[in-house]
Amino acid sequence: MSGTPSPAASRAPLPASPGPLALLHTSPAHIPVFDALRDEDHPGLDLRHFVAEDLLARARREGPDAVADDVRALLGEAVADGARAVLCTCSTIGAVAERTDAGVPVLRVDRPMAAAAVAAGPRVVVLATVASTLEPTVALVEEEARRAGRRVEVRTVLVDGAWALFEAGDTDGCARAVADAADAVTGADAIVLAQASMTPAQTLTTTAIPVLSSPRPGLAAAASAAECPPRPGWTGTGDAGSPRDRRPLR
Secondary structure, X not given: OOOOOOHHXXXXXXXXXXXXXXXXXXXXXXXXXXXXXXXXXXXXXXXXXXXXXXXXXXXXXXXXXXXXXXXXXXXXXXXXXXXXXXXXXXXOOHHHHXXXXXXXXXXXXXXXXXXXHXXXXXXXXXXXXXXXXXXXXXXXXXXXXXXXXXXXEEEEEEXXXXXXXXXXXXXHHHHHHHHHHHHOOOOOOEXXXXXXXXHHHHHOOOOOOOEEOOHHHHHHHHHHHHHOOOOOOOOOOOOOOOOOOOOOEO
């Protein structure tokens, strides 16, 4: 009997293919933002968008933990749809999503931004247009500081009226209000734009203080996670909740 290995035995393992990567949004406005970033930085990455606008409204009224079951169900839908990883783009519910065991990596979009803010220096200012985002973002920055063994002092600024502009469809006005608030900040080593929807303000600011936003670094981290093979024994079903009849937006 020949000792020559069979073609199947000698075939080199195929490299892990990226994606599909699911994105959990609380606003459809985020879809073109992340699609554009994908095209620029990660061409070929398969993004699956899941939008649940009601989650943010409920989380603002009742607290993020009130939507934990709904988040789990949506993560279950994403996994059932084939997602290799999930990125939550809403900072208000990011911690809830991140701690949910979905059987695949679940990342919050703002964690890489928070780590960058801590690396920039001890004085961090968090800007938000929604009050419910401030507490989880501050907690995240402080967590990243502990992880890095650094001291951090976090201040917060709520940009009055900006969210109303965003909800009314005046995204330019919202961006201008956020940029003006950022330019008014003094005595900081980094300014954090707490919500993905605030990203357009980054190009309008004139301050010398670094202004950080979450979509680009968050998507990069999630794309890397989607390239990793699933955890051993994961079958794609079972521990992320029962999917509901809500289809992803392509």
